[in-house]
Amino acid sequence: xxxxxxLEEAQKIIKENIVPIQxxxxxxxxxxxxxxxxxxxVLATDVIAGIDVPSFDKATMDxxxxxxxxxxxxxPENHINLNLSASIFAGNNEKFKIKNRECIYITTGSxxxxxxxxxxxxxxTKRDGDxxxxxxxxxxxxxxxxxxxxxxxxxxxxxxxxxxxxxxIGVLAAIGIKEIDVYSIPRVAIFGTGNEIVxxxxxxxxxxxxxxxxxxxxxxxxxxxxxxxxxxxxxDKEEILQKRLDEALQCDVAIISGGSSVGEKxxxxxxxxxxxxxxxxxxxxxxxxxxxxxxxxxKLIFGMPGNPTSCLMNAYVFLLPALRKMTHLPFERKxxxxxxxxxxxxxxxxHLFITVKLENGYVKAVYKTSGAITSMSSADGFIEIPTDKKxxxxxxxxxxNLFEI
Amino acid sequence: xxxxxxLEEAQKIIKENIVPIQxxxxxxxxxxxxxxxxxxxVLATDVIAGIDVPSFDKATMDxxxxxxxxxxxxxPENHINLNLSASIFAGNNEKFKIKNRECIYITTGSxxxxxxxxxxxxxxTKRDGDxxxxxxxxxxxxxxxxxxxxxxxxxxxxxxxxxxxxxxIGVLAAIGIKEIDVYSIPRVAIFGTGNEIVxxxxxxxxxxxxxxxxxxxxxxxxxxxxxxxxxxxxxDKEEILQKRLDEALQCDVAIISGGSSVGEKxxxxxxxxxxxxxxxxxxxxxxxxxxxxxxxxxKLIFGMPGNPTSCLMNAYVFLLPALRKMTHLPFERKxxxxxxxxxxxxxxxxHLFITVKLENGYVKAVYKTSGAITSMSSADGFIEIPTDKKxxxxxxxxxxNLFEI
Numbered sequence: 001x002x003x004x005x006x007l008e009e010a011q012k013i014i015k016e017n018i019v020p021i022q023x024x025x026x027x028x029x030x031x032x033x034x035x036x037x038x039x040x041x042v043l044a045t046d047v048i049a050g051i052d053v054p055s056f057d058k059a060t061m062d063x064x065x066x067x068x069x070x071x072x073x074x075x076p077e078n079h080i081n082l083n084l085s086a087s088i089f090a091g092n093n094e095k096f097k098i099k100n101r102e103c104i105y106i107t108t109g110s111x112x113x114x115x116x117x118x119x120x121x122x123x124x125t126k127r128d129g130d131x132x133x134x135x136x137x138x139x140x141x142x143x144x145x146x147x148x149x150x151x152x153x154x155x156x157x158x159x160x161x162x163x164x165x166x167x168x169i170g171v172l173a174a175i176g177i178k179e180i181d182v183y184s185i186p187r188v189a190i191f192g193t194g195n196e197i198v199x200x201x202x203x204x205x206x207x208x209x210x211x212x213x214x215x216x217x218x219x220x221x222x223x224x225x226x227x228x229x230x231x232x233x234x235x236d237k238e239e240i241l242q243k244r245l246d247e248a249l250q251c252d253v254a255i256i257s258g259g260s261s262v263g264e265k266x267x268x269x270x271x272x273x274x275x276x277x278x279x280x281x282x283x284x285x286x287x288x289x290x291x292x293x294x295x296x297x298x299k300l301i302f303g304m305p306g307n308p309t310s311c312l313m314n315a316y317v318f319l320l321p322a323l324r325k326m327t328h329l330p331f332e333r334k335x336x337x338x339x340x341x342x343x344x345x346x347x348x349x350x351h352l353f354i355t356v357k358l359e360n361g362y363v364k365a366v367y368k369t370s371g372a373i374t375s376m377s378s379a380d381g382f383i384e385i386p387t388d389k390k391x392x393x394x395x396x397x398x399x400x401n402l403f404e405i
Numbered sequence: 406x407x408x409x410x411x412l413e414e415a416q417k418i419i420k421e422n423i424v425p426i427q428x429x430x431x432x433x434x435x436x437x438x439x440x441x442x443x444x445x446x447v448l449a450t451d452v453i454a455g456i457d458v459p460s461f462d463k464a465t466m467d468x469x470x471x472x473x474x475x476x477x478x479x480x481p482e483n484h485i486n487l488n489l490s491a492s493i494f495a496g497n498n499e500k501f502k503i504k505n506r507e508c509i510y511i512t513t514g515s516x517x518x519x520x521x522x523x524x525x526x527x528x529x530t531k532r533d534g535d536x537x538x539x540x541x542x543x544x545x546x547x548x549x550x551x552x553x554x555x556x557x558x559x560x561x562x563x564x565x566x567x568x569x570x571x572x573x574i575g576v577l578a579a580i581g582i583k584e585i586d587v588y589s590i591p592r593v594a595i596f597g598t599g600n601e602i603v604x605x606x607x608x609x610x611x612x613x614x615x616x617x618x619x620x621x622x623x624x625x626x627x628x629x630x631x632x633x634x635x636x637x638x639x640x641d642k643e644e645i646l647q648k649r650l651d652e653a654l655q656c657d658v659a660i661i662s663g664g665s666s667v668g669e670k671x672x673x674x675x676x677x678x679x680x681x682x683x684x685x686x687x688x689x690x691x692x693x694x695x696x697x698x699x700x701x702x703x704k705l706i707f708g709m710p711g712n713p714t715s716c717l718m719n720a721y722v723f724l725l726p727a728l729r730k731m732t733h734l735p736f737e738r739k740x741x742x743x744x745x746x747x748x749x750x751x752x753x754x755x756h757l758f759i760t761v762k763l764e765n766g767y768v769k770a771v772y773k774t775s776g777a778i779t780s781m782s783s784a785d786g787f788i789e790i791p792t793d794k795k796x797x798x799x800x801x802x803x804x805x806n807l808f809e810i
Contacts (some may be wrong), residue, residue, distance in 0.1 A: 029605050032637065039628060093498035094611055109711065109776075145774065149774070149777065150777040150779050151779060157779075157782075167621065170620060171779065172620075173778075175615070178606045194496060196515070200435065200578050201583045204514065207496060209460070209579075215437075215577075223444060369465065369555075371465060373555060374556060377573045400546075403571075404570065
């Protein structure tokens, strides 16, 4: 029998042992938006602005660049006239200058001419050949964006540890950063054990079942923002299990499904103990009791139960938060409240995870058995029933943990 | 001047015109978990189970396969004895059979021998050579998983339109599906216009700014589950804009930033009108008034404002829900409630989107100008102030739309 620890102890041990990845890599901003580069990368370094943004005083409206003092007497009834001396369009890099009583037509984003200190919006003017009628005074710096107003040169614009959201990618682009240092994405080795499991695509002979867990785990790994590395099924031979473990240790963390129960053929704990140490084996939860967590030369190993529902449920409960921590990303489960559609009685002394479906504010348990993948596929989320709670009444409000994050 | 419509009208027009993508593709399940294949793919067809899962009656516990009637008189004090005739391990495809008063050792997941109709858990037995002492009776079918109990052959296990969550991928694996029909991922053409913008990596000469919008839009496109296709900056020449538009029309939808304002150089609406039709140009919102939405030969075109904050804010407001609809995926904005840290007075007749930062349950406006990308990068989300609301009091509770979904 397993010496099962509590859910809270298991979570504590995982939390204490999982360390955010320290490897970093250089990513080009143009690679960043590629389809095959994960979003939500995390900065491994502070970013210092090499330029002012904008790098010049600019017009923020289409209109006429003026000396603001020249416009002070303008009213709708008594306009003032200014002489139009030039036109500036955005992207034009010529130098312009205005004199007293002069103005220059300017479009949004253009460089403000020398001596100009405001822009009159085109809506408050009327053109008459080279004379521009101004019908409204402007304030000093009105409709002007000052050099460095958005980002000042030499300041730290983004800090190590920040997640590169679309807005922050925009900051990198604005200061013309070509490449940046980000934390690497953890590579997660995944393989199944057991003579009964067969890879999808192969023929299913009598007594065999398809490997479900490697695929569901891989999906969770991707959702966590990590790279799944699929290894071959290990079967039940010690030397093959050892070989597969050695391959898995090339990755940052390894997830092995099956082989952590207590049957005669369960070699995983034996192999792990001879390579490293087992941090826990057995958690007082249902489904998913025979979950194992170990450390081999500093690499962490999750031994997930072989039953598909136990395995995937535990992947949501233990693996997802652990992998998010490895990626430096936050983890928050999406929760909703709902009412029980029928009374539920627990006859277990374990902490229960019951898969449920949401319908019109009610939850309905859809849990069949720990071996049934449809217990998971037909569910929207799960409710938890701690060991000290034995019953949920019909219509009682419960917290539903949604699977999709 | 733009003939601006209301936010609600703009959203309605987009919703009416955006159609979920109809193209489909075949995806191999082993490609599905690859790093560069997006998660959350949507089934384009019903999936029918080709096999029963499990495809045989199996043991769900380690123990002894028996005829349940043979165990009925067993008690902890008065055990019964059965003769051990064989051992079956999971994955073994030999045929076994038990006779009366016989039992077979069996591990979880193994094929139940013929004539057996229950499994006694190993914990309720004791082995003595070839005699097995049974200390507890079992019920008919106890610790047995019946053939087809999880999934019955020939039923529809997954329906067209369902999102392939980890649990549903598990179902595909369980029935040994090698490849499936899913909706294609929309390809989204992205380019910026304007002589003033320069691509990241190039040298920034006087009067120029780096292209920010193409990168922030690309991040939103990826977050929506679509493929960004980056095109070259179009500059301000009509023939280049036309060429770029022709390239963009090879994709499923096009996002163009800049060039939709009303300055002399704003050619986008002109070019779009000569190619197709403009569905709206100008929305009564701030920032982001000069947003444009058009249709060229059935391909939809978003013309986003050139100002980085206006552009990215509109990408969250209009683009993200539209692209999610194209991908057949649901869209829900993550909302939290918080209190205003200071009084806010609107002097605008437009619907305002104010970027805010969350701190200890309070929100603080961080909006600088529509040209400042830092208005977005330093914000956690935004609050909305409809046209008929002119003030938010200090400590008033507001709904905050979080940027991260």
